[in-house]
Amino acid sequence: MDSINESPSPIMKGFLFLCCYFISCNALPFEQRGFWDFSMDDGPNMMQDEGSGLPTGPIPTDLPSMPPMDLCPFGCHCHLRVVQCSDLGLTSIPKDIPKDTSLLDLQNNKITEIKKDDLKGLTKLYALVLVNNKISKINEKAFEPLNKLQKLYISKNNLEEIPKNLPVSLVELRIHENKIKKVPKDVFNGLKNMNCIEMGGNPLENGGIEPGAFDGLKLNYLRISEAKLTGVPKDLPPTLNELHLDNNKIQAIEMEDLIQYSNLYRLGLGFNNIRVIENGSLSFMPLLRELHLDHNKVSKVPPGLPDMKFLQVVYLHSNNITQVGVNDFCPVGFGVKRVYYHGISLFNNPVPYWEVQPATFRCVTDRLAIQFGNYKK
Template identity: 30%
Template sequence: MNVQLYSRLLVVFLTNTVWTRNIRPMYDQPDTYDWSFYSFECPQECFCPPSFPNALYCDSKELKEIPAIPARIWYLYLQNNLIETVTGKSFVNATQLKWINLNNNKITSNGIEKGVFGNLKNLLYLFLENNELEEVPAPLPLSLEQLRLARNKIATIPAGVFNNMENLTALDLHQNKLLDSTLSSDTFQGLNSLMLLNIAQNSLTKMPPTPPANVIQLFLDNNSIEAIPENYFDATLKLIFLRLNNNKLTDKGLPSKIFNISSLLDLQLSYNELTKIPSINVHLEHLYLDNNRIDSINGTQICPVPIPGDHVYERNLPRLRYLRLDGNEIKPPIPFDLMLCFRLLHAVVI
């Protein structure tokens, strides 16, 4: 009798065990290390790391098109391929995507299906560097925080493409084919959170429209800019880094107090056509003026405050710590009044 009862209990126990192993309750989430659970839906051209189930690595596979992206994917890596087109069929299920890297492909503007990015309502980062785009893709999702479009052939920015993109913090358009006529007064309107604007290595001959008020880094290197309008920086109250290297700036093109920006810490004006050191703010810490046409330094004239006396608190001194002047026509020694003014200087390169 006991043997029969024990046998029946064993059968029931084994049956329940098989049942629970084969039918997973809806509320039971899959183990992130359960390779078998994810491998069946992983595109065969890609790699799905079991320890990072929300990521899909399809980079450097010589792909010519984007495979169907599983619904669970947040981070999609497609860089270094031969992709020419981006179509909606690849993203039908991928409604949770937050990050797409499509750098170093062969994508053209005509190869991007209308609205394919705009439909990705959760997308935060979009990387399309080193492609063959001729214009900024539109529409874009309002959720976007970073848009990287460097090293393309972009000569057109559709009207209103950045309107209402209040989450965008970084816009990189360097090394494209932007002209002065490409940028209108409202091109950057609505980018209220923008902190980085990079328009270096384009074909600008004048400053772009006034950047949004929250911009911290403005990069305009390697253009052909000759002058900066007076009061240009009045609205950029948070600007910290300004780069205007390799342009055609002259003394005449710089209003007398154009760089008197209290927030500015790093100013780069290398490889221009300046013959004198421009006025700076007392808070500036790094000044690059190498490879201009400067032939002399007058420390008293360029000091942003009257030359400090013998007894002065450090907090009241000009903050300049690094000054680069090599590649000009200046000959040593360094003027004594320069050192009297900028007593916090760690390095002067002549």
């Protein structure tokens, strides 16, 4: 027992010293070489067991990086190339919009300006919605990258002029409820694909539409309602199928006003101050199907309606009509009119409806299609 408590001999001490020395010399300090160092107990050069099915060599530290991905702008919703950034209180167009975006919705924000590079790289954009912002300025080159844009909705803003250099691919432009007073001659140059323009709710007068402003356009639909027009604008596209001029200050329909619109099938002239419709002025629209003349000041049924073979709907309510003749709507004889009327509205006129002859509506599909009513001053 005493021998156990004896201190080590000098030879033993020397041996222990040498062992500690060699061990300390071979132990290298820890060096982090990658993320994997924190998940491996034995360092980055750990070998896997044979038969485990995993690599047995050293873990590589130069793995290829992931390809860059377009991220959705903060606060927006991105799904299937649709980027929705509406109702976010944005004051400018977000950065880093995915390059493959097809529809960009920025309505109901506080955007004040569209700068030159705000839409840079969006070469696949099909529709851009900027409705209900505070946009008053658009850079002349802002739309240059949008070579596939077909629909531009920029209504309810503070624009004082139609944007310049619109994409030639544009099909539909909705720019109503702005502050536009002028339609320059060259603003629509080159827009051969344009089909629809909605520009009502602007303080636009007849003199603000320069001659030739719509030259080259093949529009099917045009609305200039709630403006300051005192007459039917001249030189509108002759290709028009629909023309809406309601809620203006038009006072008369003269002979030459509609002479070039032979393709019209819907004409909206409601809520004006029309008192006179010249005889024969409607005869230039042989394909007309709907005629809206409600809320005007006409005192009789417009002349020429019996000769319109395809006319189906006539709105004449809220006028000053005092008499309806037996041949005011239907032609004399059979085979002249191609289709029967689906609707004739005459209510809110000072006409004694009980005095109107039943034969007056002989070319109407059903008696329910006739809307009369008591006149109340």
